[in-house]
Amino acid sequence: NAGVMQNPRHLVRRRGQEARLRCSPMKGHSHVYWYRQLPEEGLKFMVYLQKENIIDESGMPKERFSAEFPKEGPSILRIQQVVRGDSAAYFCASSPGTGQSPLHFGNGTRLTVT
């Protein structure tokens, strides 16, 4: 019974490159969330998606960041032209989206921008 799968676990990019972070939700879950954790800080909401729809992207910077959750395949968080301030741990979570239910998190992708 696979949990939320994120890859890669670690990603190193030079300034100006693109970063692609992938997330496969738990089986049966149709809601995906992305959170960012900066060093010594809490989990900051970025975006909430359902299959093929972005429901709430109020926590995501308007420039350089985008997210998708296609009908087939994993959810992707894409960061274009990365800067040093993008270095953080990015966590994906999923839920069945019915009633009051907890989010289940993956182990995150640690992005380092050099």
Add this chain to the structure above:
Amino acid sequence: DQQVKQNSPSLSVQEGRISILNCDYTNSMFDYFLWYKKYPAEGPTFLISISSIKDKNEDGRFTVFLNKSAKHLSLHIVPSQPGDSAVYFCAAVYSGTYKYIFGTGTRLKVLA
């Protein structure tokens, strides 16, 4: 605007004693509250939750209390064990939005 606050960044407790972690929120629309535990280099793990229609929920050594009038919830761990040493996050959500808001975390250290 920090809607969910954990004002204690860290807490140390002796093994076998009670650990009490606190969380305050400002949005009265929140109707579901959760606690997560996080070890370094891992994702947060769900511990326990409580609906706003209840004031207490218990699961083994973990009990969550909700005081809606004070907009306050707490997590009690009894007895505390060294393996409980981790960062604990509280979270809140209004079911109508499905937007889960997390606090900044409290680092618990249980001393053997």
